[in-house]
Amino acid sequence: MAEINHFEYGWITPALSYALSVLGSILGLVCASRIRTAPSAGQRAWWGVLAAWALGGTAIWTMHFMAMLGFAVTGSRIRYDVPVTVASALIAVVAVGIGLAIVGTGRLSVVRVLVGGLFTGAGVAAMHYTGMAAMRMDGRLGYDQVRVALSVLIAVVAATVALWLAMTVRRGLAIFASALVMGVAVNGMHFTGMSALSVHLHERQGDVTGAEVGTLLIPIVLLVIFGVVGLIYALLAAPTDDDLAAAAYLGTRQVRPAAAEPAAVDVPDPVGLRARSTLARPGAQFPSRRDHPPR
Template sequence: MQGTVDGFNYGLVTPLVAYLMACLGGALGLRCTTRAMLVTRSWRPGWLALGSAAIGSGIWTMHFIAMMGFTIEHTPIRYDWLMTFASLAVAIVMVGVGIFIVGYRGARGTALFTGGTVTGLGIASMHYLGMAGMHLDGQLTYNTFTVSVSVAIAMAAATASLWAAGQVRGFLWSVGAALIMGLAVTGMHYTGMAALDVHVGGTSEPSVGGSPA
């Protein structure tokens, strides 16, 4: 049977806190990216790596805060620890690739498009890999069109935020870029969740996994 999905079990609390975490990670990461463009090339890799870690971990934290408000009727949800932390690694690595491209090639033209695309794909990959780590007594299916829309949102907003970070015009530009990045992550997340259908089995015991604290 089809399980009733509730993505807002705590009302607006989890979406708002998740968005704030995404903005915080984006602010730190994009500020590091901006800083990397102002320092000598010998210091640039360190700043870009720090920015990648901040954005990647911010995306990951946002996802699992949002998932605290996610419930499925008739089945508990548990998480596989290995898959959960693999999603964190994927987010940091793929976001890092995009940021390094922009950091060395500039936030314009082909470099911006490529960096934004890879960063957006990193956001989407983290989300769907994290979802794949869920263990429950049922099966997850996705609407292909809505999934495609969620990926497009992530790519477009990530590209816009990297462009804003690359302008190097002060603190307000970094804040604006972080707000856009927060929208990229949360918009992608909830659009992806809208693509989800859950078919509850009702016969087997849910697999054992770890629920992230």
């Protein structure tokens, strides 16, 4: 059995993996909080996609790959199968997206959260072990079944809590605290699953095919940067809840026109009574006797 080192570069890789999981969790929780307040089905779907990308792509899969950078096996090189690695990323995003769709539509209930958490947790575990199956080395991989079951249980519990927080947390401080907890859960699941791994080297060393870590690192880092910038831009460009409330108020408010003054009615005056009446001319004085011409 080969010697395994999970922290070849010291604390750098676990610290970066935890930071990525917290960053992705913050963005995912903020995007998920917009799902239930979105005014249309299209906007709810849009925020669901962004939340799935942030949670599944950044908080879970990118964290997994960053932690794998510190994984080393004594006596063997490690390469990665690119199609299987890409498939593991898609599994994470799709699993989180389906979980958000389960809890984000209809009335929020305990049953919905449990079903969504079970499905999402199973998807996260599948992502993790698919990513590990993408490793190519001069050896055979083995797993401790008890620790594998424990990692799956942690994934299901973490996914359930994450979905519940995604649908209930709204304020900034609560989102940040929730992201810290989710980062611990995601990293705990990853390293629990990694501790279940054992490697048995082949007697004859052969050529290891696949992409090196450095080859995959550059596109993944660029993907994370553009993805995070895109998520932040989408959040900043979207109207806030106050903006939506103000727009709804202005849309339903009815502006009443000012009351118009009644138009004057021109009453016929055939005998000239209006000209003789002093009531029709405010401020007019009664004529005196000397104003009348002598008869």
